[in-house]
Amino acid sequence: MNSSGMSRIPKVPSLLRRISLSFLLGFGLFVLGAILQVVLQQRGIARVSLYLDDLVLGVLAGLMAFAYEHRRSRELREKLAVISAMNHHVRNALQTIAYVPYTEQAKQMLLIQQSVNRIQWALKEILPGENREGQNFPPTTAVSQVTAAEVDSQTGTSA
Numbered sequence: 001m002n003s004s005g006m007s008r009i010p011k012v013p014s015l016l017r018r019i020s021l022s023f024l025l026g027f028g029l030f031v032l033g034a035i036l037q038v039v040l041q042q043r044g045i046a047r048v049s050l051y052l053d054d055l056v057l058g059v060l061a062g063l064m065a066f067a068y069e070h071r072r073s074r075e076l077r078e079k080l081a082v083i084s085a086m087n088h089h090v091r092n093a094l095q096t097i098a099y100v101p102y103t104e105q106a107k108q109m110l111l112i113q114q115s116v117n118r119i120q121w122a123l124k125e126i127l128p129g130e131n132r133e134g135q136n137f138p139p140t141t142a143v144s145q146v147t148a149a150e151v152d153s154q155t156g157t158s159a
Contacts, residue, residue: 025064033057082126089122 013021037053045052093115100108 029057029060032060085126086122089126090119093118093122 033053033056036056037050040052096111096115100111103111
């Protein structure tokens with residue numbers, strides 16, 4: 001049941017790729033620091049070069065850490081927005097289902113079907129990784145066009 005189209009788990013870079021990227025970034029900072037130190041020594045600023053070299057490397061490392069944390073924060077906000085939207089739609093649909101016993105029998109099937117359609121819409125449209133079929137609204141409006149006579153014919157009751 002876990003086909004490639006149904007998977008919602010984002011692909012995480014492998015451990016080897018993450019280690020390689022970290023090593024390359026660290027090595028890049030080392031090379032940049034070495035080049036900066038050579039340039040400063042050639043200009044005759046040997047005494048200040050140690051502090052300036054450390055300052056530049058510290059600023060670059062800080063910028064890289066900031067960029068990483070900013071990206072993580074943005075991704076977390078996006079995930080929380082998806083969770084909030086799913087929570088809203090599913091709770092509304094479940095609330096409708098919870099009140100079904102207190103409605104007329106002819107409307108019960110319609111309300112349950114609308115709630116099921118709303119949950120299915122939320123799963124398809126809000127959660128990432130699903131094919132979008134161009135729906136921009138919950139399908140309860142399309143289902144609400146079903147007449148009471150159709151509901152009666154499905155349930156075997158008459159109005």
